[in-house]
Amino acid sequence: MNFIIQDPIATTTTRIGAAARAVSRLAAERAGQLDREGGFPAEDVVHCHEAGLLAAPLPEDLGGSHLDAPGMAPVLLDVLAQIGRGSLALGRLYEGHVNALSLILRYAAPPVRERLAADVRAGHLFGVWNTQPQEGGLALAGEGAGTRLTGVKSFASGAGSVTRPLVTARRPDGRQQMLVIDLEPGQRADLSSWCAQGMRASTSGILDFTGLPVDAGAHVGEADDYYREPHFSAGAWRFAAVQLGGIEAVFDALRAHLGATGRGGDPHQAARLGESAIAVETARLFVGHAAALANDPEAEPDRVIAYVNLTRLAVERAGLDVLERAQRSVGLAGFLQTHPLERLSRDLATYLRQPGPDRALTHAAAYVLADARPADGLWHEPALAPPPVHAS
Numbered sequence: 001m002n003f004i005i006q007d008p009i010a011t012t013t014t015r016i017g018a019a020a021r022a023v024s025r026l027a028a029e030r031a032g033q034l035d036r037e038g039g040f041p042a043e044d045v046v047h048c049h050e051a052g053l054l055a056a057p058l059p060e061d062l063g064g065s066h067l068d069a070p071g072m073a074p075v076l077l078d079v080l081a082q083i084g085r086g087s088l089a090l091g092r093l094y095e096g097h098v099n100a101l102s103l104i105l106r107y108a109a110p111p112v113r114e115r116l117a118a119d120v121r122a123g124h125l126f127g128v129w130n131t132q133p134q135e136g137g138l139a140l141a142g143e144g145a146g147t148r149l150t151g152v153k154s155f156a157s158g159a160g161s162v163t164r165p166l167v168t169a170r171r172p173d174g175r176q177q178m179l180v181i182d183l184e185p186g187q188r189a190d191l192s193s194w195c196a197q198g199m200r201a202s203t204s205g206i207l208d209f210t211g212l213p214v215d216a217g218a219h220v221g222e223a224d225d226y227y228r229e230p231h232f233s234a235g236a237w238r239f240a241a242v243q244l245g246g247i248e249a250v251f252d253a254l255r256a257h258l259g260a261t262g263r264g265g266d267p268h269q270a271a272r273l274g275e276s277a278i279a280v281e282t283a284r285l286f287v288g289h290a291a292a293l294a295n296d297p298e299a300e301p302d303r304v305i306a307y308v309n310l311t312r313l314a315v316e317r318a319g320l321d322v323l324e325r326a327q328r329s330v331g332l333a334g335f336l337q338t339h340p341l342e343r344l345s346r347d348l349a350t351y352l353r354q355p356g357p358d359r360a361l362t363h364a365a366a367y368v369l370a371d372a373r374p375a376d377g378l379w380h381e382p383a384l385a386p387p388p389v390h391a392s
């Protein structure tokens with residue numbers, strides 16, 4: 001009799017991969033209809049829940065698949081890119097959910113973590129809402145049992161649908177406190193400001209928390225933990241992975257168009273397709289190494305931050321290059337709503353906008369300037385060891 005011994009990590013990876021592909025395929029089919037104000041992908045979120053993807057980042061003892069563990073980074077990368085390829089809006093929402101769970105697992109006290117894990121298993125969608133207007137942002141007011149929230153969060157993906165947002169709120173001493181707030185669906189959200197060119201189904205509107213009570217069970221971590229490095233900056237590799245999926249979707253639409261129209265053999269078209277393939281692979285290589293560095297407990301924190309910052313810019317550049325080439329190659333047809341490229345381009349162009357890109361680049365440049373290692377040792381350990389020094 002032959003016994004087949006199954007590797008539990010390989011089994012989990014196969015199961016999660018299959019779930020992400022199924023979610024991505026159906027999300028791609030529904031994305032066109034959801035490309036409108038208020039078109040939140042509710043069915044896709046339920047699909048994520050039923051396929052085990054909402055709970056996947058939790059450790060096994062909390063009912064998950066350890067997707068947030070450092071050793072699972074390549075799998076998480078594929079899941080994020082896969083979902084982003086099907087629907088960038090769903091990818092944005094799922095990345096926010098994963099980010100929230102990662103912060104909760106890292107910083108929340110055990111009873112808070114266990115209560116919130118039960119909410120995840122029950123199908124609540126989480127998100128991270130940090131962005132706010134210059135005036136009227138979120139703050140904690142009052143003391144003890146009388147503590148309440150005042151103010152709003154803006155560009156809050158899933159506003160009105162995310163029922164467990166992790167938010168940052170200013171404390172009376174000026175420092176920022178992470179809180180997870182229980183919300184009822186459909187309440188307190190104002191989507192009228194979310195009139196964006198793309199990513200409409202991410203419903204990234206305004207949510208007004210004014211008057212909501214806050215108890216100790218809502219607190220996640222200590223003051224300013226949200227900004228603790230290298231995790232704050234390094235976590236950007238995850239949105240870069242979702243962007244990668246959006247770039248691959250545009251690339252696939254370009255290639256399909258060239259195939260269908262028989263224009264791919266033309267040398268100009270072939271050159272643009274080849275350059276696009278380089279851009280896609282550049283983005284994938286950068287995101288892969290960023291994910292590895294960000295999840296390596298031995299990696300130097302400043303090196304991780306610098307590399308992830310470069311990755312943000314490299315992926316943005318790759319996305320802009322593929323967009324430019326796809327629009328030039330397909331021409332006006334790609335700007336008609338009947339063409340797949342039309343929405344994919346708008347979604348990608350919008351989602352490439354992330355905070356402080358200039359700062360990310362100059363921060364990485366400052367690291368490179370100060371580092372004495374030669375170019376081959378900046379981000380990788382050189383394969384060839386330096387020659388031994390012989391005593392004379």
Ligand SMILES: Cc1cc2nc3c(=O)[nH]c(=O)nc-3n(C[C@H](O)[C@H](O)[C@H](O)COP(=O)(O)OP(=O)(O)OC[C@H]3O[C@@H](n4cnc5c(N)ncnc54)[C@H](O)[C@@H]3O)c2cc1C
Nearest residue numbers: 128129130131155156157199204350353354355356357358
């Ligand atoms: C689809 C989508 C969903 C989102 N969902 C969420 C969410 O769920 N939660 C959340 O918290 N946020 C969310 N955001 C907001 C996001 O995190 C960023 O805040 C937002 O994308 C910033 O975009 P921006 O281009 O205005 O960035 P900015 O940082 O304002 O950059 C704009 C330009 O100004 C430059 N710049 C920045 N600061 C300065 C300065 N001080 N002086 C001079 N120049 C400067 C930048 O380098 C850049 O060139 C979402 C954004 C998008 C696109």
